[in-house]
Amino acid sequence: MTKPNITSHDAATLETAPTRYVEGRGIRFAYRRLGPATGTPLVLLQHFSGNIDAWDPAVVNALATDRPVIAFDNAGVGRSTGQTPDNVAAMALDAVAFIDLLGLSEVDLLGFSLGGCVAQQIAAEHARLVRKLILVGTAPKGGEQHLLAVLQQAFSQTDAPDPRLPLFFTNSSASRSSGLAFLERTKVRKDDRDTDNGSAVTDPQAKALITWCDTPDPGHAILRAIRQPVLVVSGSHDTMLPASNAYAMFKELSNAQLVLYPDSGHGALFQYHATFVSHVRTFLDAQDAAA
Amino acid sequence: MTKPNITSHDAATLETAPTRYVEGRGIRFAYRRLGPATGTPLVLLQHFSGNIDAWDPAVVNALATDRPVIAFDNAGVGRSTGQTPDNVAAMALDAVAFIDLLGLSEVDLLGFSLGGCVAQQIAAEHARLVRKLILVGTAPKGGEQHLLAVLQQAFSQTDAPDPRLPLFFTNSSASRSSGLAFLERTKVRKDDRDTDNGSAVTDPQAKALITWCDTPDPGHAILRAIRQPVLVVSGSHDTMLPASNAYAMFKELSNAQLVLYPDSGHGALFQYHATFVSHVRTFLDAQDAAA
Numbered sequence: 037m038t039k040p041n042i043t044s045h046d047a048a049t050l051e052t053a054p055t056r057y058v059e060g061r062g063i064r065f066a067y068r069r070l071g072p073a074t075g076t077p078l079v080l081l082q083h084f085s086g087n088i089d090a091w092d093p094a095v096v097n098a099l100a101t102d103r104p105v106i107a108f109d110n111a112g113v114g115r116s117t118g119q120t121p122d123n124v125a126a127m128a129l130d131a132v133a134f135i136d137l138l139g140l141s142e143v144d145l146l147g148f149s150l151g152g153c154v155a156q157q158i159a160a161e162h163a164r165l166v167r168k169l170i171l172v173g174t175a176p177k178g179g180e181q182h183l184l185a186v187l188q189q190a191f192s193q194t195d196a197p198d199p200r201l202p203l204f205f206t207n208s209s210a211s212r213s214s215g216l217a218f219l220e221r222t223k224v225r226k227d228d229r230d231t232d233n234g235s236a237v238t239d240p241q242a243k244a245l246i247t248w249c250d251t252p253d254p255g256h257a258i259l260r261a262i263r264q265p266v267l268v269v270s271g272s273h274d275t276m277l278p279a280s281n282a283y284a285m286f287k288e289l290s291n292a293q294l295v296l297y298p299d300s301g302h303g304a305l306f307q308y309h310a311t312f313v314s315h316v317r318t319f320l321d322a323q324d325a326a327a
Numbered sequence: 328m329t330k331p332n333i334t335s336h337d338a339a340t341l342e343t344a345p346t347r348y349v350e351g352r353g354i355r356f357a358y359r360r361l362g363p364a365t366g367t368p369l370v371l372l373q374h375f376s377g378n379i380d381a382w383d384p385a386v387v388n389a390l391a392t393d394r395p396v397i398a399f400d401n402a403g404v405g406r407s408t409g410q411t412p413d414n415v416a417a418m419a420l421d422a423v424a425f426i427d428l429l430g431l432s433e434v435d436l437l438g439f440s441l442g443g444c445v446a447q448q449i450a451a452e453h454a455r456l457v458r459k460l461i462l463v464g465t466a467p468k469g470g471e472q473h474l475l476a477v478l479q480q481a482f483s484q485t486d487a488p489d490p491r492l493p494l495f496f497t498n499s500s501a502s503r504s505s506g507l508a509f510l511e512r513t514k515v516r517k518d519d520r521d522t523d524n525g526s527a528v529t530d531p532q533a534k535a536l537i538t539w540c541d542t543p544d545p546g547h548a549i550l551r552a553i554r555q556p557v558l559v560v561s562g563s564h565d566t567m568l569p570a571s572n573a574y575a576m577f578k579e580l581s582n583a584q585l586v587l588y589p590d591s592g593h594g595a596l597f598q599y600h601a602t603f604v605s606h607v608r609t610f611l612d613a614q615d616a617a618a
Contacts, residue, residue: 272577272578283574286563291589291590293586293588293602294586295585295586296585298580298581298582298583308613310614311609311610311613314609315609318602318606319602322599322601322602323601
């Protein structure tokens with residue numbers, strides 16, 4: 037097992053930080069660490085098919101100005117070794133293993149889409165490890181999903197510069213234009229870019245996400261087990277995991293704040309990156325609200 | 328008509344600012360003005376039965392650190408003269424008259440409860456006057472209300488130090504304790520306090536609010552006429568005007584952000600005053616979100 041130097045301060049950005057590796061339990065995890073050396077680290081859990089470079093530098097770098105932020109590839113994803121599991125519970129085990137390998141005893145989690153499902157699973161099972169939880173564009177177990185239809189439609193738009201444009205943004209000119217700006221931001225890093233994922237990642241991930249949504253969770257056991265403060269965020273017109281999931285999670289969670297953005301899809305956090313960062317900061321730093 | 332000196336800077340707080348008066352159209356309006364001389368003024372529209380001193384200094388003073396904030400008594404309320412109307416449309420006319428008397432050509436509005444109904448009416452009819460709109464603990468025309476039952480129950484709790492404790496806060500110890508702190512904050516001002524309202528104010532106001540909710544608005548004409556950016560805020564357990572109203576408004580408005588707080592009632596903005604102020608500031612200053 038390699039020993040990470042977790043106490044050093046990275047002044048680097050998502051685009052310039054070196055990719056590091058930590059190994060244990062048969063997996064070598066790729067990650068980047070940004071921000072100050074002290075403070076509760078915010079660990080990012082990525083969406084279906086995404087790698088470290090699929091995060092928006094505008095979000096990650098802004099969050100890292102006042103707290104440690106860690107982006108990583110879960111098992112099998114990007115440049116991490118191991119097998120991508122086909123279920124959320126196993127992904128949660130892998131993510132906890134990664135956090136343990138970094139020697140972190142308390143973290144905040146930001147889970148986006150599939151990463152939000154993994155974050156719920158972790159928070160429900162690890163009350164001490166997870167201080168606060170941010171769930172973006174995601175669904176509860178047994179929630180509503182339209183993944184296959186929407187993915188099929190997005191990938192059939194061969195004129196789109198990137199499937200994330202129709203998948204993450206609405207058809208309005210404001211949303212599309214912010215989508216194009218987001219795509220540009222993710223391309224700034226040239227060297228040491230993360231590896232794109234193939235079907236060995238996306239097939240089991242798709243199965244995990246669809247199974248998560250298609251499996252009822254009687255009595256909302258997972259949401260009820262989450263006692264940490266939660267910030268639930270969604271775009272108004274998320275076509276894959278609709279905003280009604282966010283409202284439903286808000287109502288079932290014991291201590292959740294809900295934020296919904298207008299004219300936005302699955303990538304609302306990238307479209308409204310400055311507002312989203314402000315909301316995350318306010319939530320993570322709050323003494324009064326659900327703290 | 329008296330001429331207000333709107334360009335002077337008040338360093339004062341809600342507790343220390345002198346009450347001013349502006350007269351026109353047969354009404355002498357009482358108001359207090361806080362904050363810097365420049366910037367888009369934020370005009371506060373008060374809840375059923377409330378006067379200027381019913382605002383939370385923790386909210387008003389914090390908002391006034393970086394923008395002009397104006398609290399006032401609408402016609403008939405507190406120390407304003409005139410008759411309190413029994414309908415929202417007439418209250419909106421009075422509020423616009425007040426804003427005109429101050430010589431303001433563009434404002435942001437923060438409407439709480441009944442004040443939120445008045446704010447919707449104004450924003451729908453005055454696209455140029457209202458830049459951005461904040462709706463807290465309120466309902467759309469035709470929305471859901473449980474006013475009489477909840478008010479009756481609150482005023483029957485003779486052991487409560489103030490009916491606003493059961494009306495604005497939940498039964499949790501955290502919410503009650505923040506409610507008591509709120510009540511203390513509203514009592515700090517000793518001199519030049521506003522006049523409490525009697526039935527000449529509350530009877531027509533109750534009628535206005537209940538009529539607003541009990542009158543259908545086909546095709547959500549008022550919400551659809553509001554083209555300004557809107558921040559919709561509610562407490563999770565608002566017993567008078569439930570949070571489902573906020574979710575419904577978010578879905579019908581063309582450009583709305585929704586924020587719901589946990590474990591909170593009608594007075595969520597006072598319970599989570601620091602978080603609420605941060606959310607309001609982020610919304611009013613946003614360049615990216617709904618701006």
